[in-house]
Amino acid sequence: MADRYGNDVLAGDWRRPRNGRTVEVELEKGMVVEEPSSGFVGAVVRWEHGVVDLEDRFGRIKTYPLGPGFWLDGKPVSLTAPKKAGPAKKTRTASGSVAVDNVRARVARAGRIYVEGRHDAELVEKVWGDDLRIEGVVVEYLEGVDDLPGIVNRFRPGPGRRLGVLVDHLVEGSKESRIAAQVTDRNVLVVGHPFIDIWAAVKPSAVGIKAWPRIPHGQDWKKGVLQAFGWPATDQADVAAAWKHILSRVNSYADLEPALLGRVEELIDFVTLD
Structure with missing residues (x-):
C-alpha cells in the first residue's frame, strides 16, 4: 500500500536554508554546529533516542531532535546518528531516565495511571514505557472523564492503591477543571495539560510544522x-492513520512539550510513592 502521507505537509526538510541543499552528516563528538532558528552554536557532546546535546562555550547544553535544520561550516545539514556494526548500548530511556540493564519488569502495582484516550496512552507508552515497566505501573485509557468521580469510586483508591489521572485541556474555567475539582480523595492525583488534544503536546518541530493550526470552537x-x-x-480511519504518522515522529521526551512532561512525571512519582 502506498504511503498516503508520503508527500504531505509534515514530511520532508521544511526548514531547509536557502544557501544550498541540505546534506546528511553523521555526528561526531566535538563537531560544532549551529541551530539557526535559535542562533545556538555548540559542540556535540552526546546523542541518543533521536536527539543530540550541544554544549556552547559557556557550558550551556541544549537538546535538539536529529534531522535537518542545522548548519555546519555555513552549510545546511541534516544530522544523523553514526551507523554502527551492532546495536549501541542504551544509556537513557526515551523519557531521559538512566537505562537499567538486566532488570526484569516489576509485577504490576495495585495503583494505576488513567489517561483520557487511546492516543494519550500510546504516547505515554512510547516515551515512558521502559520506566513504567520497571516501576510496575499500568496505564489505562478511559475514553473521556465526564464520569471521573464515578470512575474513582469504582477504582476504590487507598493506601498502596493510588490512582493518577491525566486530563486533557485542564485549564481554569473549563469543563474538565470543574469535573476534576469533584475528586477530593487524597489517594488520587488529578493533573492535566493545557492542550485541547494530546496531539498538540507533540512539538510542532518534531512533525515538521511551524505550529498546530487554530481550529474554530465547536469543530472537531x-x-x-x-x-x-x-x-x-x-x-475515524483517517484520524487513526494521521495519528500513526504523528506518533512515528516522536522519539523521546525532547519531542514533547514541557507542559506534558512534568505532569506525567508527577503522576509516576505519585503512584509509586510507598
Whole structure:
C-alpha cells in the first residue's frame, strides 16, 4: 500500500536554508554546529533516542531532535546518528531516565495511571514505557472523564492503591477543571495539560510544522487539523492513520512539550510513592 502521507505537509526538510541543499552528516563528538532558528552554536557532546546535546562555550547544553535544520561550516545539514556494526548500548530511556540493564519488569502495582484516550496512552507508552515497566505501573485509557468521580469510586483508591489521572485541556474555567475539582480523595492525583488534544503536546518541530493550526470552537479538533493539512478527514480511519504518522515522529521526551512532561512525571512519582 502506498504511503498516503508520503508527500504531505509534515514530511520532508521544511526548514531547509536557502544557501544550498541540505546534506546528511553523521555526528561526531566535538563537531560544532549551529541551530539557526535559535542562533545556538555548540559542540556535540552526546546523542541518543533521536536527539543530540550541544554544549556552547559557556557550558550551556541544549537538546535538539536529529534531522535537518542545522548548519555546519555555513552549510545546511541534516544530522544523523553514526551507523554502527551492532546495536549501541542504551544509556537513557526515551523519557531521559538512566537505562537499567538486566532488570526484569516489576509485577504490576495495585495503583494505576488513567489517561483520557487511546492516543494519550500510546504516547505515554512510547516515551515512558521502559520506566513504567520497571516501576510496575499500568496505564489505562478511559475514553473521556465526564464520569471521573464515578470512575474513582469504582477504582476504590487507598493506601498502596493510588490512582493518577491525566486530563486533557485542564485549564481554569473549563469543563474538565470543574469535573476534576469533584475528586477530593487524597489517594488520587488529578493533573492535566493545557492542550485541547494530546496531539498538540507533540512539538510542532518534531512533525515538521511551524505550529498546530487554530481550529474554530465547536469543530472537531482532530478532523479540523486534518482538513487544515489537506489530509483525508472523512472517518475515524483517517484520524487513526494521521495519528500513526504523528506518533512515528516522536522519539523521546525532547519531542514533547514541557507542559506534558512534568505532569506525567508527577503522576509516576505519585503512584509509586510507598
